[in-house]
Amino acid sequence: MMAGRFYDDWAVGDTIVHEIRRTVTETDNLLFTVMTHNPQPLHLDAEAARASEFGQILVNGTFTFALMVGLSVGDTTLGTLVANLGYDKLVMPKPVFIGDTLRAETEVHALKESRSRPDAGIVTFAHRLLNQRDEIVCQCLRSALIKRSPA
Numbered sequence: 001m002m003a004g005r006f007y008d009d010w011a012v013g014d015t016i017v018h019e020i021r022r023t024v025t026e027t028d029n030l031l032f033t034v035m036t037h038n039p040q041p042l043h044l045d046a047e048a049a050r051a052s053e054f055g056q057i058l059v060n061g062t063f064t065f066a067l068m069v070g071l072s073v074g075d076t077t078l079g080t081l082v083a084n085l086g087y088d089k090l091v092m093p094k095p096v097f098i099g100d101t102l103r104a105e106t107e108v109h110a111l112k113e114s115r116s117r118p119d120a121g122i123v124t125f126a127h128r129l130l131n132q133r134d135e136i137v138c139q140c141l142r143s144a145l146i147k148r149s150p151a
Contacts, residue, residue: 003074003075003078003079004073004074004075004076004077004078004079004080004081004146005076005080005146006080006146006147006148006149007080007111007120007121007122007123007146007147007148007149008121008148008149009149010108010111010123010146011108011111012108012109012110012111013107013108014107014108015105015106015107015108016072016075016076016105016106016107017103017105018071018072018074018075018103018104018105018106020071020074020103020104021071021101021102021103022067022071022101022102022103023099023100023101023102024059024063024067024096024097024098024099024100024101024102025098025099026057026098028059028063029043029057029059029060029063029098030044032060032062032063032066033060033063036060036062038060038062040060042054042057042058043057043058043059043060044057045057054095054097056097056098057097057098058095058096058097059095059096059097059098059100061092061096061138064092064096064102064129064137064138065090065092065138065140067102067129068102068104068127068128068129068138068139068140069127069142071102071103071104071129072104072106072125072127075106076106076123076125076144077144077146080146080147081144081145081146081147082117082120082144082145082146082147083144083145084142084143084144084145085122085143085144085145086142086143087140087141087142087143088140088141088143089139089140089141090138090139090140091138091139091140092137092138093135093136093137093139094131094135094136094137095137096131096137096138100131100132100137101131101132102129102130102131102132102137103129103130104127104128104129104130105127105128105130106125106126106127106128107125107126107128108123108124108125108126109124109125109126109141110122110123110124111123111124112124114145117145118148119147119148120145120146120147120148121145121146121148122143122144122145122146123143123144123146124141124142124143124144125141125142125143125144126139126140126141127139127140127141127142
């Protein structure tokens with residue numbers, strides 16, 4: 001049994017509050033930042049970060065984005081995804097710091113038949129990532145080509 005839903009199983013407005021939460025660690029931020037060759041001192045240099053307006057290390061925004069999508073996969077596209085087609089309207093309205101506990105929510109924003117693939121359709125998900133204070137720290141729209149349920 002697959003955890004993800006088929007295209008036919010979705011309706012606009014469907015909302016999921018994902019159960020998995022994640023507390024961001026210093027190791028998460030450090031490994032992701034160096035693996036992606038991002039030399040930004042705000043992510044790596046405690047002294048530079050302390051001297052910034054934030055007063056502490058900022059978690060790498062691309063890690064934050066990747067975590068938001070990752071937290072959603074089990075409930076949305078695991079086993080049913082053909083391909084992610086794109087991400088739109090990505091914003092990070094609040095900073096993420098080491099020690100923040102993050103959780104994700106997803107709402108189906110749009111459904112569209114695939115003209116080139118009769119066995120699949122396009123689901124546009126609105127993902128939101130919130131911290132322990134229920135502040136939105138990241139959000140975007142993700143368009144995914146999803147398999148239709150087997151006949």
